[in-house]
Amino acid sequence: MAKRPEHSAPPEIFYNEDEAKKYSQNTRIIEIQEEMAERAYELLLLPEDESALVLDIGCGSGLSGSVLEENGHQWIGIDISQAMLDVASDREVEGDLILGDMGQGMCFKAGSFDGAISISAIQWLCNADKSNHVPQKRLYQFFTTLYACLTRNARAVFQFYPENAQQIDMITNQALRSGFYGGVVVDYPNSTKAKKYYLVLMTGGVQQQLPAGLGTEESNTEQISYSKKREMTKNIRGKDVKKSKDWIMHKKERRRQQGNETRLDSKYTGRKRSGRF
Amino acid sequence: MKLLTYNFLTSKCIKKVKVGYPLKLNIMEQKVESTNFNPEFIQRVLPRLDWSAIKIAADSVGCQGFPDEINLETSTNDTELLQKLHHLLLEIEVVTGSLICPETNRIFPITNGIPNMLLNEDEV
Numbered sequence: 001m002a003k004r005p006e007h008s009a010p011p012e013i014f015y016n017e018d019e020a021k022k023y024s025q026n027t028r029i030i031e032i033q034e035e036m037a038e039r040a041y042e043l044l045l046l047p048e049d050e051s052a053l054v055l056d057i058g059c060g061s062g063l064s065g066s067v068l069e070e071n072g073h074q075w076i077g078i079d080i081s082q083a084m085l086d087v088a089s090d091r092e093v094e095g096d097l098i099l100g101d102m103g104q105g106m107c108f109k110a111g112s113f114d115g116a117i118s119i120s121a122i123q124w125l126c127n128a129d130k131s132n133h134v135p136q137k138r139l140y141q142f143f144t145t146l147y148a149c150l151t152r153n154a155r156a157v158f159q160f161y162p163e164n165a166q167q168i169d170m171i172t173n174q175a176l177r178s179g180f181y182g183g184v185v186v187d188y189p190n191s192t193k194a195k196k197y198y199l200v201l202m203t204g205g206v207q208q209q210l211p212a213g214l215g216t217e218e219s220n221t222e223q224i225s226y227s228k229k230r231e232m233t234k235n236i237r238g239k240d241v242k243k244s245k246d247w248i249m250h251k252k253e254r255r256r257q258q259g260n261e262t263r264l265d266s267k268y269t270g271r272k273r274s275g276r277f
Numbered sequence: 278m279k280l281l282t283y284n285f286l287t288s289k290c291i292k293k294v295k296v297g298y299p300l301k302l303n304i305m306e307q308k309v310e311s312t313n314f315n316p317e318f319i320q321r322v323l324p325r326l327d328w329s330a331i332k333i334a335a336d337s338v339g340c341q342g343f344p345d346e347i348n349l350e351t352s353t354n355d356t357e358l359l360q361k362l363h364h365l366l367l368e369i370e371v372v373t374g375s376l377i378c379p380e381t382n383r384i385f386p387i388t389n390g391i392p393n394m395l396l397n398e399d400e401v
Contacts, residue, residue, distance in 0.1 A: 051318040053281075074318060074367075076282050078394075085391055094312075096282040100394040104401055105290035107394055109298060111325055112285040132398055145290065151325075 004163060010129035015060070015081035023061040024087050030063060036196060037064035037119050040157040041071065043185065043200050043211060044115050052114035055149070056095065057102055057158070058121025062088035065095040068117070076113075078102060103138030105145035112149045116156035122199070123160045126167045136174060143178035153204035156180070160197055168197070175201055181208075188215035245270035278392050280334045281366035284326050286392070288378035288385070291400045299330040300385070301377040302337045308370050312363075319359045319366075324349055331365070340365050 005014050022029050046052050052073045056065050059077025061084050068075045075095035079085050085097045100107065103125050125139050146156060162168045168184060175182070180201035188194035200210060240247040248270040255262045288297035328347060335343045342361060352358055376385040376392055383400070386393050 051315050051321070053318075053322060074281070076285070080395075086389075089389060089391070096279050097391045098278075098282070098286075098394055099391050101396070104396050107287050107290045107297075108285045109287055109325075109327070114321075130398070132401075141290075149285075 004161075006124055006127045006163075011124045012080045012082070015084045017083045017086075020061060020081065020083040020087045023063065023084065024091065033063045033119060034067060036159045037067040037117070039187065039196070039214075040064070040117050040119060040159050040198060041067055043157045043198055044117060044155050046071075046073065046115055053112070055106070055108075055113045055116040055146075057106075057116060057118035057146075058124075059088065059095070059097065060084040060119075060121075062091055062093035062095065062097075064117060064119045065093050066091075069094050078106075102142050103133070105141045106149050107145070108149035110148050111151045113154060114151055115154050116146060116150060118156075118158040118160070120159060120161060122158050122171060123162055123167065126163070126170060136170065139171060139174035140177060143175045143180065147179045147203060150203050153202075155182075155203070156199075156201040158199040158201075160199060162197055171199060175199065179203070183210050185210055186213045186216075189213060191215070278371045278387055278390055279367055280338070280369055280371070281322070282392075283334055283371070283376070284330050284366070286376065286394070288376075288381070288383065290394075291378065291381060291383060291396060294378065294380050297378055297380060299327060299333060299379070301379060302333060302371075302374065303377065304337050304371050304374040306371075306373040307338060308372055309368055310370060312367055314360060314363050316356065316359050316363075319362050320353050322366075323353060323359075323362070326362075331362075335365055338365070338369050340369075 005011075008014055023033070024030075044054075046054070049072075054068050054073050054075045056068065056075050056077040059065050059075075059079050060081070062077065065075050065077050065088070076098065077088070077093075077095050078098045078100045079088075080099070080101050082099060085099060088097055102121070122142075125142060126135050128135055150156065160171070162171070172184060180203060182199070182201040185198045185200055187196045187198070194215070202208060240250060249265070252262050252265065252269075283300070283302060286300055288294055288300060291297065332343060332345065335341070340361070343365075347358070370390055371387055372390050374387045376387065377383070378385075
């Protein structure tokens with residue numbers, strides 16, 4: 001299994017020029033980030049047809065910011081990696097960029113933003129990158145200052161990659177301690193590849209239900225229906241089920257091609273026999 | 278850095294800073310880039326703006342014609358004012374300069390349009 005980036009180096013070092021280049025050149029990375037940004041934007045539930053001011057936390061090369069721009073919003077992004085912000089500058093994104101550490105707090109005036117979005121960033125807060133880092137304190141500082149700079153009824157949506165259940169708990173606990181309501185939405189929980197975690201936080205007083213994760217409807221039918229009949233359908237591997245009429249016809253063809261003496265085909269070839277045989 | 282961002286930035290994450298707002302603004306290099314005027318956005322953001330910081334920004338870049346105080350109710354429909362605000366907040370970019378904390382005088386440099394708000398270990 002590939003090493004988690006957080007175990008290699010602190011983010012400002014891990015996201016160096018070479019890594020940052022991938023975010024402007026590697027189509028797979030770009031595609032995945034865009035998809036997650038669009039899903040997070042969907043969960044953000046900003047009012048339609050209105051231009052809002054959104055904070056992008058861990059904005060990196062501005063991929064998620066571009067999704068906000070496409071929907072007509074203004075954004076301000078913060079990231080700890082100069083190299084990533086340089087890529088964003090080169091891409092000439094419309095949003096304003098700030099070099100900063102989210103664990104030190106969101107240095108904005110109260111009630112500034114209509115919403116906040118973050119793609120693949122907050123799991124970095126769970127690891128201590130310096131000797132004076134206490135992850136829980138940094139998470140708490142982050143969430144409390146974020147809560148303060150959002151407007152009433154604003155939402156904050158974070159797509160993140162938790163290493164384990166303890167990290168999900170640690171992050172969620174600090175978020176709820178800071179005054180947010182909400183929880184984690186999991187898309188495609190049964191697929192290791194497609195599974196994605198979104199922390200959805202709300203500041204509003206009205207308790208809203210968390211949206212359902214994608215790909216959770218099929219999991220309701222847990223039982224396989226019992227069937228007496230042997231399935232005469234084609235095998236998933238693409239080969240015919242053994243002894244079926246198709247299989248017999250194919251085998252006879254093969255023998256003819258090999259030059260073996262084969263009986264002629266007739267209406268009786270591979271016919272269904274009754275149970276008495 | 279646009280002046281809209283300047284209106285929201287504070288230095289309150291530094292230990293012992295009480296308010297940290299408004300930051301002092303030093304501009305060495307600026308540029309203008311026009312963008313589409315969206316009056317609804319300016320109206321939406323208007324109540325969140327601190328007017329004294331607007332005056333500081335306007336003086337630093339040389340934009341004139343801003344009143345010393347505004348009345349929110351009448352200003353929301355004042356298209357001329359909204360257009361002036363759009364120009365000030367979204368069309369002027371500070372390329373090089375610095376932001377200074379009013380309480381500790383700590384300098385946050387702005388390079389290539391990006392303000393560096395990273396705090397040192399002893400400031401957190």
